[in-house]
Amino acid sequence: MRGKQFHTGIDVKVWAIACFAQQQHVKENDLRNFTAQLQRISNDAGMPIVGQPCFCKYAMGVDQVEPMFKYLKQSFSGIQLVVVILPGKTPVYAEVKRVGDTVLGIATQCVQAKNVIKTTPQTLSNLCLKMNVKLGGVNSILLPAVRPRIFNEPVIFFGCDITHPPAGDSRKPSIAAVVASMDAHPSRYAATVRVQQHRQEIISDLTYMVRELLVQFYRNTRFKPTRIVVYRDGVSEGQFFNVLQYELRAMREACMMLESGYQPGITFIAVQKRHHTRLFAVDKKDQVGKAFNIPPGTTVDVGITHPTEFDFYLCSHAGIQGTSRPSHYHVLWDDNELTADELQQLTYQMCHTYVRCTRSVSIPAPAYYAHLVAFRARYHLVDREHDSGEGSQPSGTSEDTTLSNMARAVQVHPDANNVMYFA
Known part of the structure; x- marks a missing residue:
C-alpha cells in the first residue's frame, strides 16, 4: 500500500476496540501504539480514522460478545466499526461475525493479538483494505480506458x-x-x-x-x-x-x-x-x-x-x-x-x-x-449446527424445520446487506 490511496476512502469517526486477549498479554500501551500506527497507515491510504476510539475495553469469553455489541450500538450513535482483538483461534470469532453481520449490522474487524503487540505496515495496510470496503468504500477500479x-x-x-x-x-x-x-x-x-x-x-x-x-x-x-x-x-x-x-x-x-x-x-x-x-x-x-x-x-x-x-x-x-x-x-x-x-x-x-x-x-x-x-x-451457523448436532432438538422436529431455522440464521442484517461485510 506504500504510496497508494483508495479510490473512495471512508472517514471513520465513531469506532471502538474490544480486546478478548488477556490484559497481561496485550497491555494498554500495546493498544495505544496499535491505534496510533493504524491511524497513520489509514490516513496515508485515504481512509482517515479520526480521534481515539469511543470505547476500549477488555472482555473474556463468547457470552460477552452480544451484550457488549448491543451496548455499543445503543450508547454510541452512528458507530461504524468495532475492532476486535483475539488471542488466537477461538469461538469468539464466529460469535463476533454472527452478532455483527446478522443481529446488529455493525462492521467488525478481527485482529490477532500478536499483530497488535508487534505491528507491521503490511498487516495494518491489509486491515485497512478490508475495513474500507466493509464501511462502503471503494479500494480500486478498472481504468475505463483499458476495459x-x-x-x-x-x-x-x-x-x-x-x-x-x-x-x-x-x-x-x-x-x-x-x-x-x-x-x-x-x-x-x-x-x-x-x-x-x-x-x-x-x-x-x-x-x-x-x-x-x-x-x-x-x-x-x-x-x-x-x-x-x-x-x-x-x-x-x-x-x-x-x-x-x-x-x-x-x-x-x-x-x-x-x-x-x-x-x-x-x-x-x-x-x-x-x-x-x-x-x-x-x-x-x-x-x-x-x-x-x-x-x-x-x-x-x-x-x-x-x-x-x-x-x-x-x-x-x-x-x-x-x-x-x-x-x-x-x-x-x-x-x-x-x-x-x-x-x-x-x-x-x-x-x-x-x-x-x-x-x-x-x-x-x-x-x-x-x-x-x-x-x-458457516460461522453464522455455528450455534445452530452445534445444537442440532448434539440432538438437542425437540422430538418430532423435521429436517425441513431445521433447514428453515438455519435459513433464518444466515440472513444478514439490512445494514450489512449494503456493504461487503464478507471482505
Whole structure:
C-alpha cells in the first residue's frame, strides 16, 4: 500500500476496540501504539480514522460478545466499526461475525493479538483494505480506458459457489452463495446466501437469489443490465450439463419475473482450480520468481484444451511460493458473443479487482467473494449446527424445520446487506 490511496476512502469517526486477549498479554500501551500506527497507515491510504476510539475495553469469553455489541450500538450513535482483538483461534470469532453481520449490522474487524503487540505496515495496510470496503468504500477500479467493449452497456457480474460440510458429516447442510456487482467499475458487490440439502450440487433457489441481486443493482445504478457475466465455482466437468441446464434457466426466469420480455445476454463460465495441469516457461527469460514460474497473465487456449468446446487456462497471479497453478475456465454459454481474446482479457482484469490485496489473484473476484460469503455463513451457523448436532432438538422436529431455522440464521442484517461485510 506504500504510496497508494483508495479510490473512495471512508472517514471513520465513531469506532471502538474490544480486546478478548488477556490484559497481561496485550497491555494498554500495546493498544495505544496499535491505534496510533493504524491511524497513520489509514490516513496515508485515504481512509482517515479520526480521534481515539469511543470505547476500549477488555472482555473474556463468547457470552460477552452480544451484550457488549448491543451496548455499543445503543450508547454510541452512528458507530461504524468495532475492532476486535483475539488471542488466537477461538469461538469468539464466529460469535463476533454472527452478532455483527446478522443481529446488529455493525462492521467488525478481527485482529490477532500478536499483530497488535508487534505491528507491521503490511498487516495494518491489509486491515485497512478490508475495513474500507466493509464501511462502503471503494479500494480500486478498472481504468475505463483499458476495459473490454462489454462495459459499453450496463453489465452485472455474478459469482456463484456452494460449500459442502466435511465428508462423513451427514447433518450439516450445503451452503449456496451468490454475489453480484453493484456498480459500473465493478468494485462493490452485494451477496445473498441460502442453505440447501446436504451435498446438493445445484443452487436450488438461484431464481430468487438472482432476482434479489438484480433489483439491488437497479436500485444502486438506476440501470437494467443488458449483459450478465457469471463465474460459477465448485463445479466438476461431469456436472457441467446439469448445472448449465438448471442454473441458466433459473437466471432467465429471474429476469422474466422482473419484466416480461427482459432477456439480457448471459455468459456463463465455470471456474476450476482443482486439476493437475501445470504450465512452464520454455524460455528462461520469461521465468518469474524463485520458483521460475510463468508470468502472470499467461493464457493457453490451444494444444491442451478441448478440441471442440470453449475453454482456456489462465494463470492470473504471480506465484510467490511453489509452482503456480493456472485456473481452468470453461465457457458453457455465451449470448454476448465475446471473442476468446475479449473473454480472456476480461477474466484477467476481474482477477485484479479483489479488495483484500493490491495485486492479481488466482480466480476472478466475483468467484472469490462467493467463496468467502459461503464460508462466512458457516460461522453464522455455528450455534445452530452445534445444537442440532448434539440432538438437542425437540422430538418430532423435521429436517425441513431445521433447514428453515438455519435459513433464518444466515440472513444478514439490512445494514450489512449494503456493504461487503464478507471482505
